[in-house]
Amino acid sequence: MLKSVYCAPDEFTAITIREMLKSKNIHAEIKRFETSWLDGLPKVMKGGWGEVLVHEEDIAAAEEYVRELTQETEGT
Numbered sequence: 001m002l003k004s005v006y007c008a009p010d011e012f013t014a015i016t017i018r019e020m021l022k023s024k025n026i027h028a029e030i031k032r033f034e035t036s037w038l039d040g041l042p043k044v045m046k047g048g049w050g051e052v053l054v055h056e057e058d059i060a061a062a063e064e065y066v067r068e069l070t071q072e073t074e075g076t
Contacts (some may be wrong), residue, residue, distance in 0.1 A: 002029060005062040007048035014033075017052045017066060024065055026058045026067060 005021075005028075008014035009064040014030045021028040054062040 002053040003059055004031075004051040005059060005065045006052040006055050008050050008052060009050045014050050014052055017069065019055055019067055020064055021052070021054065021065060024061070024064050026065070028062070029053045 006014075006017050008030075009047060011032075014032075018028040018030055029052075030050055031053055039057065052066070
């Protein structure tokens, strides 16, 4: 079963996180909240553009990698 490890503010960030996890041999998928007919409402209600999902057994490692990447990007 897939679980969320990150709520991305935009598509670029979601793709970046997904690809970073894939480079660490963690299968990751993106679940987009946005739809064309709701025009931004899901982003407001859910607090982001979409989620990055991984398998349950990879959650701990994925969360650590995401934490490291987001701390690096916030520090620059």
